[in-house]
Amino acid sequence: xxxxxxxxxxxxxxxxxxxxxxxxxxxxxxxxxxxxxxxxxxxxxxxxxxxxxxxxxxxxxxxxxxxxxxxxxxxxxxxxxxxxxxxxxxxxxxxxxxxxxxxxxxxxxxxxxxxxxxxxxxxxxxxxxxxxxxxxxxxxxxxxxxxxxxxxxxxxxxxxxxxxxxxxxxxxxxxxxxxxxxxxxxxxxxxxxxxxxxxxxxxxxxxxxxxxxxxxxxxxxxxxxxxxxxxxxxxxxxxxxxxxxxxxxxxxxxxxxxxxxxxxxxxxxxxxxxxxxxxxxxxxxxxxxxxxxxxxxxxxxxxxxxxxxxxxxxxxxxxxxxxxx
Numbered sequence: 001x002x003x004x005x006x007x008x009x010x011x012x013x014x015x016x017x018x019x020x021x022x023x024x025x026x027x028x029x030x031x032x033x034x035x036x037x038x039x040x041x042x043x044x045x046x047x048x049x050x051x052x053x054x055x056x057x058x059x060x061x062x063x064x065x066x067x068x069x070x071x072x073x074x075x076x077x078x079x080x081x082x083x084x085x086x087x088x089x090x091x092x093x094x095x096x097x098x099x100x101x102x103x104x105x106x107x108x109x110x111x112x113x114x115x116x117x118x119x120x121x122x123x124x125x126x127x128x129x130x131x132x133x134x135x136x137x138x139x140x141x142x143x144x145x146x147x148x149x150x151x152x153x154x155x156x157x158x159x160x161x162x163x164x165x166x167x168x169x170x171x172x173x174x175x176x177x178x179x180x181x182x183x184x185x186x187x188x189x190x191x192x193x194x195x196x197x198x199x200x201x202x203x204x205x206x207x208x209x210x211x212x213x214x215x216x217x218x219x220x221x222x223x224x225x226x227x228x229x230x231x232x233x234x235x236x237x238x239x240x241x242x243x244x245x246x247x248x249x250x251x252x253x254x255x256x257x258x259x260x261x262x263x264x265x266x267x268x269x270x271x272x273x274x275x276x277x278x279x280x281x282x283x284x285x286x287x288x289x290x291x292x293x294x295x296x297x298x299x300x301x302x303x304x305x306x307x308x309x310x311x312x313x314x315x316x317x318x319x320x321x322x323x324x325x
Contacts, residue, residue: 014049017042018286025282026275032191033159035278039285040155048286058283061276062187063245066205068273069190070252071266073202078253081206085180088324089211092181093218096122096311103303112138113300115222116146121307124212125150125185131215135223148292149304150184155285157183157308158192165196172196174319176203181324182312186212191281194274201274209246 021042025035042048100118109117115136120129129146138146161183165175176199179192186208193204256266318324 011049014047017047018050018054018283021282021286022279025279028275030278032195032278032281033162035282036155036158036191036285039282040288042282042286043288044290046289048289051287051289054283055287058187058280058287061280061283062190063248065273065277065280066186066190066209066245067248067252068269068276069201069205070249071256071262071273072198072270073206073253073256075250075253075257077202078206078250081203082210084325085177085207085210088318089181089207089214092311092315093122093211093214095314096307097218099310100303100307103307107299107303109299109303110142112136113142113146114303116142117149117300117304118307119218119222120146120150120184121304121311123214123218124208125154125188127186127212128215128218131219132222135219135226144292145297145300148288149300151284151288152293152301153304153308154183154185154188155288158188158195158281161192162196168316168320170319172199173203176200177207177319177324178312178316179204180207180211181315182308184308185284187277187281187284190277194277205249209249212246 021038024030024038030038043051048054097118100121101114104114104117105111116129116132116138119132120126122128126147129143129150133143157179161179162175165178170178175196176193179189179196179200180203183189183192189204189208190201193201252269255262257263315324
C-alpha cells in the first residue's frame with residue numbers, strides 16, 4: 001500500500017528542508033551555535049517528519065566528528081589533561097547524583113525519572129540516560145521527559161555558556177573545563193568549545209570524554225544497588241555499550257602525534273571534523289519538536305533546571321577559586 005499523496009509531499013518537503021539545512025551548515029562561516037538555532041527553528045516549526053532517522057544520523061555524525069577531532073590534538077596533552085581531571089570529575093558526578101536524587105524525590109518524581117535526569121546531568125546527557133535505562137526499564141513517558149529535559153538544556157547551554165564566559169572573563173582553558181563539567185551532552189560541549197576557540201575545544205573535548213567513561217561504572221553500580229534493594233540477584237550483568245568513539249578519538253590523536261605521514265593530513269581531517277560537528281548540531285536541533293517539549297512537564301523540567309544551574313554555578317566558582325585547573 002502506498003502512502004497518501006499528502007504524506008509523500010510532506011516527507012519530500014521535510015527531506016528537502018533537512019538536506020538544505022545540512023548543506024548550509026557545511027558553509028565555513030556558519031558557527032555551531034547558528035547551526036543549532038537553525039535546527040531548532042526547523043524542529044519547532046514542525047518541518048522535520050524524520051525525527052527517528054535524524055536522531056540516528058545526528059548521533060553517528062557526532063561520533064565520527066569526535067574521532068576526527070582527535071587528529072588536531074596531541075596524545076601526550078590528552079593524557080595529562082585526562083589524568084588531572086579524574087579527581088574533580090568523580091567528585092562532580094557524585095555531587096550531581098546526590099543533589100539530583102534529593103531534588104527529584106522532593107518534587108515527587110518517580111525513582112526512575114529522578115535517576116534518569118540525574119545521570120544525564122552528571123555524565124553525558126542522552127547517552128547516559130540511554131545506558132541507565134537499560135537497567136531501570138523506565139516507562140516510555142519517563143524516558144521522554146528525561147530526554148526532552150536534558151536536550152532542551154543542552155541547547156540553552158551551547159548558546160548561553162560562551163556568552164557568560166566572556167562576562168566572567170574565562171580563558172579558553174577555563175571555559176573548556178566549565179563546558180565539559182557543566183553541559184550535558186558531548187555534542188553541546190564540543191560545539192560550545194569550538195565556538196570559543198581551539199584551546200577551549202581541546203580541553204572541553206578531552207575532559208568531557210573522560211567524564212563520559214563513567215557511564216559504564218555508573219550503570220553497573222545502579223544495577224547492583226537495585227538488586228540489593230529488590231533483594232534479588234541480577235542473572236546476568238547489564239549490557240552497557242562502551243562509547244567506541246572515545247577509543248577512536250584517542251587512536252586518531254596517537255596517529256597525529258607519532259606518525260609523521262599522518263600528521264601532514266591531520267589538520268585537514270580536524271577541519272573537516274569541525275564542519276561535520278556543525279552539521280550534527282543542526283540535526284540535534286531539528287530533533288526538538290513542540291510535542292516533545294509538552295511531554296516534559298513542569299516538575300521534571302524544574303528539577304533539571306535547578307540541578308543544572310546549581311552544578312554550573314558550583315563548577316564556575318571552583319574554577320574561579322583555582323580548585324579546578
